[in-house]
Amino acid sequence: MNQSHDLILIGGGVSGLVIASVAGQLGLDVVLIERREKLGGDCLHYGCVPSKTLIRSAAVAHQMRRADQYGLQAMTPKVDLGRVMDRVRASINTLGEHDDPERFRNYGVCVRFGMARFIDPHTVEVDGERIRGRRLVIATGSRPAMPPIPGLADIDYWTNETVFDQRQLPARLAVLGGGPVGVELAQAFARLGSRVTVLQRPSSLLPREDPEIARELARQLSEEGLSVATGSAVESIISGEGEILLQGRNAEGGFQVPADAVLVATGRRPQIDDLGLEAAGVAVENGLIRVDRRMRTSQRHIYACGDCCGPYPFTHVAEYQAGIIIANAVFRLPKRADYRVVPRVTYTAPELAHVGLTETQAQALGMAIEVARFPFRDVDRAVCDGDTAGSAKLVIHKGRLVGATLLGSQAGELIHELVLAMQARLKISQISAAIHAYPTRAQVHRRAVNTLYAPRLFSPRTRRLAGWIQRILP
Structure with a gap:
C-alpha cells in the first residue's frame, strides 16, 4: 500500500496496451488493470477484428453469387454461420497473440484482472487491494x-458484444441503427443470406457523413436487397409464437417488421460509471471524461484516452492519444492532440x-470552396475489376484540400493519400502533378483534381494563347 507505482493504467484496450508496452520497456514501474479476463479491448474481441473478418466472408459469398459477371459460373454458397464464426474466432486468436498478458509481464508490467475503482486521486482498489x-x-x-424501447429487454437481442457468438443464420434480421456498426453488419448478414431490415430513426443512414454520398451508399445497399427504412422510430417490441415483432412509426404512419433476431446498434456510451471518478476528483462533461489537449483530466496527474473521453470513437484515435500521453506522462513533453486531420x-x-x-460543413463555416468530383466508373482499374460503384468528392479552399469523401472499393486504403495531403497542407496542384501508377484506383484523386483544371485549360483564352504560340515561336 505504501509503494507508489510510476504509472497505473486502467483498461487493457489498444491505448492502454500501447502505453504499457512503451512505459514497461523503458523501465517504469507500471500496473495494468483490465476488468475482463483478457487483454485487447473491444477492437480485438467485439469490434474491428471480428467485424472485418465477417465482412470478408460475406463478400466472398456475394462474389460467388455474381461470378457470371466475371465470365465464371455463378453458384449459391451453402452458408454455415458456425463455420464463418469459427473463422472470426481464428482471426481474433491469431491477432490476440500480440496481446498475451505474458508479453507485457516480460516487459516488466504488472498485469491485473479485475474492476478498478478510485479511492482517492492517487489510489485505486482492485479486489479489495489498494494500489x-x-x-x-x-x-x-x-x-x-x-x-429505451418497451419490450427490448424481454428478447434475446444481439449487440456487437454477442453477434459474433451466433451459430445459426437468422432468416430475418432487424437492425436497429443506421450508423457504421449497423450498416456494416446489416450488409454482411444480408450477403450471407438473411433478409435484413435496417430501422434508422434519423432521416438518413450515416448522418455524420456527406449527405450526397450517404444517399448513394443507401441506394447501393437497397439494390443488394437490404430494406433500408430511415426516419423510422421503433416504439415497441413484442415477442411470441416463434417470432419478434417490431412496431413503430414513420412518415407514412405505423409499421410492423417481423424478425427472427434483432441487432441493436444504436450507439455507444463511455464505460466510466463504476470507476469512482468522484473520489478521484475527475470531472465529467456530457457523459465523457473531460480532458485538455494534453489528455489530462481535471486532476493533472490523471490522464484519459479513447472512447471514455472522445472526441472520436475510433481505435486509431485512441492509439494516437496514447502517444500524446506517453509524451506527457512518461517524458514530460507538452505534446498536444491535433484533430484537424482524422480519417474514418x-x-x-x-x-x-x-x-x-464535408461540403455542408465547409459552407456552414462560410468558406469559399470548390468541389471536385470523379466517378469510379471512369477509372480504368475499377472497370477492369468490374466494381465501378461510387465516386470521389474533394472539398477545396484556396487551392488546398479541406475535406474528402470517397465511396468505392478500397476507399479505406485510398483515403490516406488525401490524409497526407491535408496533414502536409499540400496544394491540390501537387496531387495532380504526382505520377500515379496505371492502372490503379488511386488515379481517382488526380482525375478529380483535374476536373477543376480542365475548364481553364481548354477555355477560349487558353486556346487563343496556344494558337499564338504556334504562330509566333519557332
Whole structure:
C-alpha cells in the first residue's frame, strides 16, 4: 500500500496496451488493470477484428453469387454461420497473440484482472487491494448504448458484444441503427443470406457523413436487397409464437417488421460509471471524461484516452492519444492532440471513407470552396475489376484540400493519400502533378483534381494563347 507505482493504467484496450508496452520497456514501474479476463479491448474481441473478418466472408459469398459477371459460373454458397464464426474466432486468436498478458509481464508490467475503482486521486482498489500510483491513465473504452424501447429487454437481442457468438443464420434480421456498426453488419448478414431490415430513426443512414454520398451508399445497399427504412422510430417490441415483432412509426404512419433476431446498434456510451471518478476528483462533461489537449483530466496527474473521453470513437484515435500521453506522462513533453486531420471508414461495400470537412460543413463555416468530383466508373482499374460503384468528392479552399469523401472499393486504403495531403497542407496542384501508377484506383484523386483544371485549360483564352504560340515561336 505504501509503494507508489510510476504509472497505473486502467483498461487493457489498444491505448492502454500501447502505453504499457512503451512505459514497461523503458523501465517504469507500471500496473495494468483490465476488468475482463483478457487483454485487447473491444477492437480485438467485439469490434474491428471480428467485424472485418465477417465482412470478408460475406463478400466472398456475394462474389460467388455474381461470378457470371466475371465470365465464371455463378453458384449459391451453402452458408454455415458456425463455420464463418469459427473463422472470426481464428482471426481474433491469431491477432490476440500480440496481446498475451505474458508479453507485457516480460516487459516488466504488472498485469491485473479485475474492476478498478478510485479511492482517492492517487489510489485505486482492485479486489479489495489498494494500489497507489504517481500518475494514472483511464482507458476504459465504451459499451453499447441501449435505446429505451418497451419490450427490448424481454428478447434475446444481439449487440456487437454477442453477434459474433451466433451459430445459426437468422432468416430475418432487424437492425436497429443506421450508423457504421449497423450498416456494416446489416450488409454482411444480408450477403450471407438473411433478409435484413435496417430501422434508422434519423432521416438518413450515416448522418455524420456527406449527405450526397450517404444517399448513394443507401441506394447501393437497397439494390443488394437490404430494406433500408430511415426516419423510422421503433416504439415497441413484442415477442411470441416463434417470432419478434417490431412496431413503430414513420412518415407514412405505423409499421410492423417481423424478425427472427434483432441487432441493436444504436450507439455507444463511455464505460466510466463504476470507476469512482468522484473520489478521484475527475470531472465529467456530457457523459465523457473531460480532458485538455494534453489528455489530462481535471486532476493533472490523471490522464484519459479513447472512447471514455472522445472526441472520436475510433481505435486509431485512441492509439494516437496514447502517444500524446506517453509524451506527457512518461517524458514530460507538452505534446498536444491535433484533430484537424482524422480519417474514418465505414467498411460496407462500397466502402465509405472520409477526412476533414464535408461540403455542408465547409459552407456552414462560410468558406469559399470548390468541389471536385470523379466517378469510379471512369477509372480504368475499377472497370477492369468490374466494381465501378461510387465516386470521389474533394472539398477545396484556396487551392488546398479541406475535406474528402470517397465511396468505392478500397476507399479505406485510398483515403490516406488525401490524409497526407491535408496533414502536409499540400496544394491540390501537387496531387495532380504526382505520377500515379496505371492502372490503379488511386488515379481517382488526380482525375478529380483535374476536373477543376480542365475548364481553364481548354477555355477560349487558353486556346487563343496556344494558337499564338504556334504562330509566333519557332
